[in-house]
Amino acid sequence: MVDPLNLKGKTVLITGAAAGLGRAFAHHFARVGATVIIADINEGGLAETKSLLEDIGVTNFAQNVDVTDAKSCRALAQSVQDRFGGIDVLVNNAALYAGLDRRAFEEFDEDVWDKVMAVNVKGVWQMCRAFSTQLRASGAGSIINVASATVFSGSPQWMHYVASKGAVIAMTRVMAKEMGGDNVRVNALAPGFTLTDASFGHIEDARGYGVDRAALKRNADVDDITGAAIYLASDLSKFTTGQTLVVDGGKQFI
Ligand SMILES: NC(=O)c1ccc[n+]([C@@H]2O[C@H](COP(=O)([O-])OP(=O)(O)OC[C@H]3O[C@@H](n4cnc5c(N)ncnc54)[C@H](O)[C@@H]3O)[C@@H](O)[C@H]2O)c1
Structure with a gap:
């Protein structure tokens, strides 16, 4: 029997791979045999991910985007x-x-709002549009849109970000319907607060942040999240589409 978790022969492109979760996705997809392509706007960080992968023997292709x-x-x-x-x-x-x-939502700067929507919403659409032909041609394509559990908790003072990730979940459902005829599955992965460098930079006590509300009494490390992406990419989820997988240690139940 073919191991459904073995992604050998699959080519996986990860955006935002210069740091944090994107870098971790690249490592974990490589570990299960996938060919990994990494892309990011941050050239320095992307080069660092590329050489970290090479250090562990993973050939990969990196391009700025x-x-x-x-x-x-x-x-x-x-x-x-x-x-x-x-x-x-x-x-x-x-x-x-x-x-x-x-x-507070009354106080957002319009330029900041537009920038968040441009990257987090329009960016997802642009990438899906640019790669739609390739994914349809795959015969078993999978799109994983990284959303956020904040959509369900309604994280205050962060409406631009939360709204953008809500749109990601909405677009996921539309694209799942539009691409299903070509056996392309489209799912959203919604992590809860996860310990990346970016998180440490923005929350003072990142390790302890909100853990009292979590069933599992700790915040996620990146490798708590990557398995869900591998599941959504693999044949283990071959009949799952249009869904949002929340991985938040049980902070909220929806
Ligand atoms: N860390 C968390 O707690 C958490 C929780 C829920 C969801 N998320 C989501 O997970 C993803 C990764 O988060 P992270 O913590 O690793 O953050 P991060 O800031 O380290 O990673 C985001 C990456 O996106 C890249 N990027 C930004 N604008 C871009 C553009 N225009 N074109 C190409 N690349 C661009 C950045 O350079 C960066 O490398 C994000 O979608 C984030 O919203 C994170």
């Missing part, structure tokens, strides 16, 4: 097509997250 720019997404799709003949899995992980100010 700005997900808000249709041309940049199309250029990435063209290079991937030329080198690999397409992708099977797209992980839309790039987002504006930790650097964002927390403010």
